[in-house]
């Protein structure tokens with residue numbers, strides 16, 4: 001199951017970075033979710049997943065990376081703080097990546113839906129990781145910084161075909 | 163500069179509308195993100211917001227008509243995506259007005275809108291162009 005999810009999330013992120021930010025060089029490395037502890041002041045977004053798999057995917061965008069992303073998207077405007085604009089733009093990016101993953105999974109007969117992005121306190125990730133069976137993480141490295149994706153999911157009984 | 167040439171679909175009418183749409187979004191963002199006080203710029207923000215909003219509706223309608231004209235097979239899903247965005251915009255506009263033009267609310271709206279629009283034009287709309295090219299229309 002872990003591999004079923006890892007690749008689609010990486011591919012979706014790569015595609016979104018390419019399309020929206022014109023960044024084509026990204027690499028990944030596995031991340032250990034257990035005991036992960038992020039400082040406050042960054043952007044941590046949970047996308048809840050319902051359906052054949054249930055749980056959430058948490059995106060961690062460092063402050064500097066978030067500011068660079070909105071600068072690129074806005075055609076060069078300067079952003080100094082993570083305000084409502086910046087957080088909301090990051091939420092939409094997390095939403096787009098996750099939505100693309102859900103469409104990719106649906107071709108493998110895994111049917112899931114996502115809920116609107118929620119902004120969460122970073123400690124929520126460590127607290128939640130114990131509740132889920134499939135826990136995996138990846139760090140996506142690019143010229144504008146590293147983004148962490150923490151995947152925390154349970155597979156609903158009867159749906160465990162992957 | 164918000165617009166990028168890679169957003170061109172090769173359908174002149176739609177490309178021209180996209181350029182105009184990005185121009186209006188850009189004007190809106192410029193005022194919204196400027197450093198003067200909220201009281202000073204809220205009038206201009208609201209003006210550029212409604213100018214942009216109107217164009218979103220016009221553009222979606224025309225783009226949908228074009229899809230029907232060429233027999234675009236993903237019309238239903240694309241229209242649904244447009245409709246969802248239109249209802250999000252309407253819901254925001256109602257709340258924004260009701261709360262007496264709250265700055266935080268419109269900043270939140272604008273951040274999502276920008277990301278959504280870039281992705282929609284760079285990904286979803288491109289498929290219309292690709293289909294038109296394939297069919298030779």
Ligand SMILES: [Fe+2]
Nearest residue numbers: 180225283287
């Ligand atoms: Fe469009």
Ligand SMILES: [Fe+2]
Nearest residue numbers: 225282286287
């Ligand atoms: Fe469209």
